[in-house]
Amino acid sequence: MSQPKPQTVMPEPAVGLDAVSKCYRRGDEVVHVLDHFSFTVAPGEFVALMAPSGSGKSTLLNLIGGLDQPDEGHIEVAGTDLGELGESARTRWRARNIGFIFQLYYLIPVLSAQRNVELPLLLQPMSRAERAKRVEAALTLTGLPHERHHFRPPELSGGQQQRVAIARAIVTDPPLLLCDEPTGDLDRQAGDEILGLLKTLNERLHKTIVMVTHDPHAATYAQKLVHLEKGLVGELRTG
Amino acid sequence: MTTIFRFRPLISAALRRHRVRTILTMASVMIAFLLFGLLQALNHAFYGGVKTADRRALVTTSALSMIEPLPRADAAQIAAMRDVAQVAYEVWIGAYYQHQNQVLFAIAVSPKRFLAEHTRELALTEAQRKAWLGDRRGALIGNLVARTYHWKVGEIVPLRSNIWVHPNGTNTWPVKIEDIFHSKSRALEEGVFLHYRYWNGGLNKPNMIGAIRIEVDHFSELAAVAHRIDARFANSPYPTRTASARTFIKHFIDQTVDIGVIVQDILIAVFFTMLLVTANTLARSVRERSSEIAVLRTQGYSHQLIFALILTEALVVVLTGGIAGLLLATLLVQVLHTLLAEFLPTLALTLKSDLDGLGLMLAFAGLSALLPVFQVQRLRIVDALRGG
Ligand SMILES: Nc1ncnc2c1ncn2[C@@H]1O[C@H](COP(=O)(O)OP(=O)(O)OP(=O)(O)O)[C@@H](O)[C@H]1O
Numbered sequence A: 001m002s003q004p005k006p007q008t009v010m011p012e013p014a015v016g017l018d019a020v021s022k023c024y025r026r027g028d029e030v031v032h033v034l035d036h037f038s039f040t041v042a043p044g045e046f047v048a049l050m051a052p053s054g055s056g057k058s059t060l061l062n063l064i065g066g067l068d069q070p071d072e073g074h075i076e077v078a079g080t081d082l083g084e085l086g087e088s089a090r091t092r093w094r095a096r097n098i099g100f101i102f103q104l105y106y107l108i109p110v111l112s113a114q115r116n117v118e119l120p121l122l123l124q125p126m127s128r129a130e131r132a133k134r135v136e137a138a139l140t141l142t143g144l145p146h147e148r149h150h151f152r153p154p155e156l157s158g159g160q161q162q163r164v165a166i167a168r169a170i171v172t173d174p175p176l177l178l179c180d181e182p183t184g185d186l187d188r189q190a191g192d193e194i195l196g197l198l199k200t201l202n203e204r205l206h207k208t209i210v211m212v213t214h215d216p217h218a219a220t221y222a223q224k225l226v227h228l229e230k231g232l233v234g235e236l237r238t239g
Numbered sequence B: 001m002t003t004i005f006r007f008r009p010l011i012s013a014a015l016r017r018h019r020v021r022t023i024l025t026m027a028s029v030m031i032a033f034l035l036f037g038l039l040q041a042l043n044h045a046f047y048g049g050v051k052t053a054d055r056r057a058l059v060t061t062s063a064l065s066m067i068e069p070l071p072r073a074d075a076a077q078i079a080a081m082r083d084v085a086q087v088a089y090e091v092w093i094g095a096y097y098q099h100q101n102q103v104l105f106a107i108a109v110s111p112k113r114f115l116a117e118h119t120r121e122l123a124l125t126e127a128q129r130k131a132w133l134g135d136r137r138g139a140l141i142g143n144l145v146a147r148t149y150h151w152k153v154g155e156i157v158p159l160r161s162n163i164w165v166h167p168n169g170t171n172t173w174p175v176k177i178e179d180i181f182h183s184k185s186r187a188l189e190e191g192v193f194l195h196y197r198y199w200n201g202g203l204n205k206p207n208m209i210g211a212i213r214i215e216v217d218h219f220s221e222l223a224a225v226a227h228r229i230d231a232r233f234a235n236s237p238y239p240t241r242t243a244s245a246r247t248f249i250k251h252f253i254d255q256t257v258d259i260g261v262i263v264q265d266i267l268i269a270v271f272f273t274m275l276l277v278t279a280n281t282l283a284r285s286v287r288e289r290s291s292e293i294a295v296l297r298t299q300g301y302s303h304q305l306i307f308a309l310i311l312t313e314a315l316v317v318v319l320t321g322g323i324a325g326l327l328l329a330t331l332l333v334q335v336l337h338t339l340l341a342e343f344l345p346t347l348a349l350t351l352k353s354d355l356d357g358l359g360l361m362l363a364f365a366g367l368s369a370l371l372p373v374f375q376v377q378r379l380r381i382v383d384a385l386r387g388g
């Protein structure tokens, strides 16, 4: 289902949010998390979104990944207007276009690293041999030592688990990776390795990456840093 | 769903997540189906005779109650009706032997008709038939009854009746055992068959009978004939109720032995409990996995696919437990059959029971997956990920 990319002079943004608002209701209280928030990411960019806890970082990633819908505004990702997709179309779109990476890895503990990475591929018409090949390639790319490919998550360190989770996110070769505090649960050294890996994926495989974090050190790995506070956007540094 | 098979790592992961819990759930399903198999076998032992009853037979009794009498003349009227091949009548004696609790399934019949009707089931020689026909006090005794009371051929046995008074003023009716027979039909082997003429003398209203057995020309006319008979007597002093012999026999057994009903009630309770246990276990396991399910959704797994996976999980648990239960029941029934051959000669687990069990398993799995499916429907990916 790969379509030729439209040839335009101005490359369309990988992610474009236009005046997006999102609020949650907690009893009678309405919490405005995003208020007419606009934001774009160019294809191939590695953007770090930095904001304090509770300011709406995860909410933003969920909106971009089509897991949640805005109350107002438009979201366009990888050339698709998410507002035009129904539930099942969005699910299929997500399988092709988005790789999620979470702070807590969310691996299935009783399945081996290989089996975990294979899960997104099960949705595609693909032979078992082809799946195995891609799983190996993804795991190798993330730097998980080969002899650990058949280990189960509880037998791996946090950094190794996050490598498996990254392999799972890239195994279907999506153009956009969404990372929610990918190093939040790791020590400095393991965190640095993971951030280096993300940077490599961005530079070598041209993955567009949006990473949210509240760790200023993590943010330095990105080309671009965006500060988010109650719908306020400040571009502090462009690399 | 040809592709569900490729997701088996996920299904096996779900089952292995809490091995002990999965095994316990399978075990409780197994017990439910073990009970199911045993009940089916018991049912077959008790009601097996129902199936061998003539498909073309009707039984007419009083519409008021099964023990209310009907005039014997009704039998002649029915015999003259269209589509009726044969008519026999009988009367329930309400007999016992020595003590009230030694109840006998004794009926008085028109002997020639009775013999004609049961040529195949009764293994009697011509001489034995003649002997019984010639002796109005003669009785044909089913082998199981004779064994219970140690009766021998030629013996004169005093039967007692709750209903009929002997012309001599007592309730004791001496009968002579003309023959003790073996039969494939359990109902016959448990029966005591007597001459109507003998008992007619004891009726306070003579020429009354208990039931009329009718054989129709064609099975397809069963309902029409039954309807015509009841219509004929609807406005008489003795309204009738006519049913197929199968219904009648089952009804008759039900009045004497409620064991089937009791066991069935127990079974329903057990099944209901097991259903709750299975559904609850599955629901709990789905709830614990909600973040895993949410992550699958982020990878592009649809609601429908996740439903299918949960349903498959339920099927694996229920089919494994259920089939093990039925196999165990088959084994146990075989052992019981050899031990209890005398009492329950037709104890067996039939193919139909197995198929019923299989159908029940599918329903069971479907029902237990219902709640989890509802949970998944309501699961918001975002909240599930937030919950950790
Ligand atoms: N489903 C919800 N119902 C109610 N309030 C919510 C819901 N989801 C998020 N919120 C609120 O919206 C705000 C933003 O939440 P969000 O998770 O996006 O923040 P965050 O920046 O990712 O925080 P953290 O750094 O702690 O992960 C918070 O105040 C949170 O309490």
Ligand SMILES: [Mg+2]
Pocket: A057, A058, A059, A180
């Ligand atoms: Mg967050």
